[in-house]
Amino acid sequence: MEEQQLKSILEALLFAAGEPVSAAKLATAAEAPRAEVQKALSALASDYVAHGRGIAIEEVAGGFQMRTRKEHAAQVRKLLAAKPPRLSRPLLETAAIIAYRQPITRPEIEQLRGVDSGGVLETLLERRLIKIAGRKEAPGRPIMYATTDEFLELFGLKDLASLPDLSEFKEIQRAVEETNTPPIESVETHPEDAVAVPKDDPETSES
Numbered sequence: 001m002e003e004q005q006l007k008s009i010l011e012a013l014l015f016a017a018g019e020p021v022s023a024a025k026l027a028t029a030a031e032a033p034r035a036e037v038q039k040a041l042s043a044l045a046s047d048y049v050a051h052g053r054g055i056a057i058e059e060v061a062g063g064f065q066m067r068t069r070k071e072h073a074a075q076v077r078k079l080l081a082a083k084p085p086r087l088s089r090p091l092l093e094t095a096a097i098i099a100y101r102q103p104i105t106r107p108e109i110e111q112l113r114g115v116d117s118g119g120v121l122e123t124l125l126e127r128r129l130i131k132i133a134g135r136k137e138a139p140g141r142p143i144m145y146a147t148t149d150e151f152l153e154l155f156g157l158k159d160l161a162s163l164p165d166l167s168e169f170k171e172i173q174r175a176v177e178e179t180n181t182p183p184i185e186s187v188e189t190h191p192e193d194a195v196a197v198p199k200d201d202p203e204t205s206e207s
Contacts, residue, residue: 001032006040007047020063020153061152062159094120095129095151099163103133103144121145129154 009030014021023041027034041064045057058067068076087095090113097112098104109117124130133146147160157163 001030001036003036003040003043006030006032006036007044010037010040010044014057014064014066017065020061020065020149022063026064058156059158060156061149065153090115090117090120091123095124095147098124098130098145099147099151099160102146103136104146105136105138105142105144107142109145 009032010026013026013029023034023037026041027037030037032040041057047053048056054069054072055066056069057064059065060067093113094109094117097109101108101112106117106121109121121130125132128148128150130145130151131148133144135141136144151157152159152162
């Protein structure tokens with residue numbers, strides 16, 4: 001398959017998906033070798049930058065995704081008349097603890113925070129930023145929590161190894177809130193500085 005044809009196919013797949021898609025899944029759908037897909041994705045991403053496109057292709061949450069350029073955040077937000085949701089201090093604090101200490105139990109989280117975290121954990125679960133990661137082999141077998149791919153997508157992280165130093169985490173969240181826009185043609189919003197091209201069936205997030 002010629003590279004230009006493969007790039008066209010990958011562009012269509014990423015636009016249709018609306019969420020991060022792994023290179024393996026893209027290779028299967030495109031019926032092309034993974035190495036060729038990786039090369040074509042890199043070339044496609046470079047094309048977008050070289051031509052000053054309003055869309056970028058980025059590697060996020062273990063996959064590739066079409067995202068709006070952060071410098072157009074204000075205009076897109078104005079068009080959609082929507083404000084990006086913000087994580088409250090308790091949500092951000094708890095999410096950070098889970099991200100850096102996972103898998104971690106509720107008692108361990110509460111010991112670090114010094115307050116009851118049941119409601120916060122429930123909200124994070126509802127927003128799909130964390131997930132249940134089994135039970136700890138300890139008295140009472142408490143539930144353990146870990147972050148999700150949605151968490152990585154939210155903060156524009158490639159993987160957990162890309163987590164910044166803990167001291168930088170709040171600065172990133174502040175910058176994210178100030179520059180992010182919601183996905184184009186979607187009522188779903190994500191507090192990132194670059195956002196996904198729309199899904200076919202968007203869901204409404206909490207604000």
